[in-house]
Amino acid sequence: MNGPREPIGVIGAGYVGLVSAAGFADLGSEVFCVDIDEAKIELLRRGEVPIYEPGLAESIERNRGRIHFSTTLDQAIGAARLLFVCVGTPPTYAGDADLSAVNAVVEAMPASANHALVMKSTVPCGTGRSIQRIFAEQGKAALAYVSCPEFLKEGSALADFLGPDRVVVGADGDSWAADAVCALYEPLGAPLVRTDVASAEMIKLAANAFLATKISFINEIANVCEETGANVLEVARGVGLDERIGPKFLSAGIGYGGSCFTKDVSALKLLAANSGYHFQLLGSVIEVNELQKRRVVAKLARHLGSLAGTRIGLLGLAFKPNTDDMRGASSLVLAARLAAEGAHVRAYDPVATEEALKVMPELDCAEDVEGALEGADAVVLVTEWPELLALDWAAAAAAMAGKVVIDGRNALDPAAVRAAGLIYEGIGVG
Ligand code: UDX
Numbered sequence: 201m202n203g204p205r206e207p208i209g210v211i212g213a214g215y216v217g218l219v220s221a222a223g224f225a226d227l228g229s230e231v232f233c234v235d236i237d238e239a240k241i242e243l244l245r246r247g248e249v250p251i252y253e254p255g256l257a258e259s260i261e262r263n264r265g266r267i268h269f270s271t272t273l274d275q276a277i278g279a280a281r282l283l284f285v286c287v288g289t290p291p292t293y294a295g296d297a298d299l300s301a302v303n304a305v306v307e308a309m310p311a312s313a314n315h316a317l318v319m320k321s322t323v324p325c326g327t328g329r330s331i332q333r334i335f336a337e338q339g340k341a342a343l344a345y346v347s348c349p350e351f352l353k354e355g356s357a358l359a360d361f362l363g364p365d366r367v368v369v370g371a372d373g374d375s376w377a378a379d380a381v382c383a384l385y386e387p388l389g390a391p392l393v394r395t396d397v398a399s400a401e402m403i404k405l406a407a408n409a410f411l412a413t414k415i416s417f418i419n420e421i422a423n424v425c426e427e428t429g430a431n432v433l434e435v436a437r438g439v440g441l442d443e444r445i446g447p448k449f450l451s452a453g454i455g456y457g458g459s460c461f462t463k464d465v466s467a468l469k470l471l472a473a474n475s476g477y478h479f480q481l482l483g484s485v486i487e488v489n490e491l492q493k494r495r496v497v498a499k500l501a502r503h504l505g506s507l508a509g510t511r512i513g514l515l516g517l518a519f520k521p522n523t524d525d526m527r528g529a530s531s532l533v534l535a536a537r538l539a540a541e542g543a544h545v546r547a548y549d550p551v552a553t554e555e556a557l558k559v560m561p562e563l564d565c566a567e568d569v570e571g572a573l574e575g576a577d578a579v580v581l582v583t584e585w586p587e588l589l590a591l592d593w594a595a596a597a598a599a600m601a602g603k604v605v606i607d608g609r610n611a612l613d614p615a616a617v618r619a620a621g622l623i624y625e626g627i628g629v630g
Contacts, residue, residue: 205229206384209276209283211305213240213269215251215357215525216320216350217286222256223361225263227387232268232276244269252524252551255358277310282380284318284348290459295466296474297324306331309343316344316377322404322464324471328370328397344377346370347397349404354458355522368393370400405471408464409482414449415456416488422452422628423495432628433610452627454530454582454608455492457519462528493533496606497541499625500578503604508542511601513576515569515591516583517549517556524552526559530608531582535563548572550587570599577602584611593620 205228210221213235221233235241240250247264249257260267268275276283287301302321309317319328332345347370352360367385369392371378382392393403422432432452440447456462465482472479497507504510519529526532531547538545539562548566549556556563566572569588573579573596581588589611597603597620605617607626617624 206282206380207232207280208384209234209273209280211235211273211276211283211285212287212301212321213237213244213250214286214288215253215354216352217284218244218249218251218256218260219253219352219357219361220284220286220320220350221267222259222263223358224384225266226259226362227384228266229384230266230268230279231263232270232279234270234273234276236271238271241269241271252522253354253357254522259358273308277312277315281314282316282318282346282377282384283309284320286320286350289321289323289463291463291466294470296470297322297463297467299323299327302327302331306334309335309340311338311340311343313342313344316346316375316380318346318348318377318381320348320350322349322408322460322467323401324467325398325401325405326471328372328401332372332397344371344375345397346375346377346381347400348381349400351404351407354525355520362388364388364390366391366393368395368400368403370395370397372397405464405468408460409468409485411449412456412461412465412489413481413485415451415461416485416492418450418452419455419492419627420488423492425628425630429630430628431630452610453492454496454534454627455489457528457530458525459527490533493530494537495627496534496580496608497537499606500538500543500580500604501541503623503625504577504602506542507538510543510577511575512538512543512545513566513572513579513600514545514547515572515579515581515588516585517547517565518552518583518585521583521585524555526552526555529556531556532560534580534582535560546572546574546576549583550585552583573599575599575601578604578606580606580608581612582608584609593617593622596620597622 207230210217210233221231225231285305289297292298328347335343367390369378369381425432436450440450469479469482517531535545546564548569553565593616603623605622605624610626614624
């Protein structure tokens with residue numbers, strides 16, 4: 201990059217924080233990355249990366265001289281005007297976003313006209329306005345506030361950060377800070393949506409809710425295809441070629457997972473409810489997704505009869521390939537439902553086993569895919585890892601006790617599975 205780049209602070213070294221730190225450093229900024237978790241910062245200082253994300257460790261290593269890790273804000277505040285907040289906003293028991301980490305950062309902000317809080321964490325619409333009110337009450341009214349939601353996907357996070365479909369920058373009125381954030385993103389050449397804070401917050405929630413709706417929609421179409429003999433792959437192709445609809449996020453399967461869709465769809469529904477509006481559509485999107493995860497159990501029972509005493513192999517655990525993230529993963533619901541039916545579940549994932557055992561310690565995990573296939577009456581493809589798509593089905597058939605293969609992602613080659621003498625069943629593919 202030519203010319204000096206604005207140094208930035210990144211608060212929160214989770215998914216969004218680390219990817220933003222690496223991405224902005226790649227663009228030439230000096231980055232001051234802060235997290236209260238001392239063990240995590242120690243790990244990062246040693247050059248280790250606490251999450252699995254392709255290319256992230258390499259990017260942090262490449263930018264070692266430019267990314268500084270700390271457990272306190274002092275260095276970031278001293279060196280940077282723009283402080284990007286990337287802390288977690290997990291759901292509370294009531295289902296809305298837990299803003300305690302955001303609030304702690306708000307408390308720690310300096311009363312300075314030369315600094316800006318740039319919100320990257322996904323927060324309910326209205327959060328920016330109340331933070332600005334808190335700043336005013338605390339005598340920090342001069343501190344600027346910008347909303348700059350992040351749209352990256354896990355598994356391709358760095359590429360998404362550096363090649364976004366759009367950059368959204370929200371500020372109320374004229375804002376030097378919003379101009380500075382726009383300038384940081386300028387080299388990426390992405391369309392810029394410069395808007396107000398409330399709209400920027402809503403864009404993020406609405407985008408995630410729309411994508412989740414698209415998935416639940418095609419999943420219901422797949423379920424109807426199963427009743428009518430149509431093939432959802434053909435239907436999605438035909439429908440997706442309509443430019444007004446588009447081909448992406450029309451892959452039917454065993455439901456969406458991940459932290460964002462599950463969290464943001466309920467957060468938006470509750471945000472509407474708390475404001476007095478009943479968001480009917482999103483209730484159905486959530487319910488369809490929950491039922492979709494469970495439909496595999498019924499499919500297995502149709503082939504095997506009672507599932508009590510059967511051995512079921514789960515191929516993949518992560519909520520999608522190229523991540524070890526287990527948040528909202530359909531595999532967890534599936535494993536729990538199968539266990540409740542009396543089946544013995546043996547699972548294999550190339551990367552996510554450790555994370556899976558943290559949330560479901562009782563899960564029987566195999567060290568290799570052969571371990572999940574061995575003696576199985578049926579196997580379910582849960583996550584479309586390349587390694588699992590390249591399975592030798594003749595060898596798999598020899599290892600399995602039964603013949604049933606449920607393709608929960610419509611990602612296998614049915615002909616290859618059938619050629620091995622196995623029974624193939626996908627989702628909505630007849
Ligand atoms: C999502 C959004 O895409 C991203 O913009 C936002 O910033 C965070 O949330 P992510 O959760 O990383 O990203 O994963 P994504 O690739 O969107 O997939 C989410 C889930 O939907 C996965 O479980 C995936 O398997 C599923 N999915 C996706 C489908 O079932 N069908 C599809 O057609 C697409």
